[in-house]
Amino acid sequence: MRLIATIAVIALAACSAPETSDAQTGSGDEIRSPIHAPAWIRVVGVEEGDVLNIRSEPDASSDIVGTFLATEGRIEVVETRSVGGQTWGLVSTGEQGGWINLAYAEATDMVMIADSPVPLGTFCAGTEPFWNLAFSPTEATWSSFETEGETYEITESESAASRPYPWMFAMRGFGLALVTPEQCSDGMSDIPYAWSVLIVGHDEGGHVLYEGCCRLETLEEPSE
Structure with missing residues (x-):
């Protein structure tokens, strides 16, 4: 009985956990305009209920330090880096930085402050x-x-x-x-x-x- 209960708990956790996307999973292969920092983006190519992983390094095998929802918008990219044919963007998450695969991002139009190149917000x-x-x-x-x-x-x-x-x-x-x-x-x-x-x-x-x-x-x- 204890074994059956353990299996049931694991199955329930697997069903409730959100899916994740980064360089290893998801579509993320649409051709979009290059993103150059500083830039402002929104998440694309991530299914509803899925999340985009934020990694500690520009590497899909590095630790996950945060996530963005599929509906996340107005994200600021501080730096871009090309690694192994993938382009990654440095973003902020909590009190630290992390990297997202820019295959799951596209530039978004911003309202600027007083006709400047500095975005509102x-x-x-x-x-x-x-x-x-x-x-x-x-x-x-x-x-x-x-x-x-x-x-x-x-x-x-x-x-x-x-x-x-x-x-x-x-x-x-x-x-x-x-x-x-x-x-x-x-x-x-x-x-x-x-x-x-x-x-x-x-x-x-x-x-x-x-x-x-x-x-x-x-x-x-x-x-x-």
Whole structure:
């Protein structure tokens, strides 16, 4: 009887566990445009109820460190790497990074902040001192230990002279944010960031300079 019960439990677990896809399983062989980082993608070629594995390395035999649902959208790719004929993308999952097989991804159109190349939903933050800057289409909201949720109008949005980057956002009554597409570390986690940022603000004592990283927050796509 104990053997029968054990077999039943194993069978039930197998039925309830989600399917997974990466370089070894699933279709993922449709021809799509190349993806170059930083890029914004959505999951494709993964059946409903299935998940796309996030691996510790760009290798289908490496450890699984997370998953994306078949409906996952607005994922930011920080780096791409070609390994053994497969193209992999570095993404964030929890407090670390991981790799997905880009055969299961396609580029997605993004709404940009104030006519810039920086996508809406990008969130910037820094540590020691801790602060963050969140963007809407025409405004930016600043929070720190001293202030909480102060919103400033974006009055200018333009690139460096004769250069595509850094991209400058001028915020009325606050200062400037200079955003550059490059890998960045917050110094406290293993999260990969696609953007670095320098913020030139001011307070009662004069100008202040903050350095930090930015990333796009992942969203699940709404069901149709």
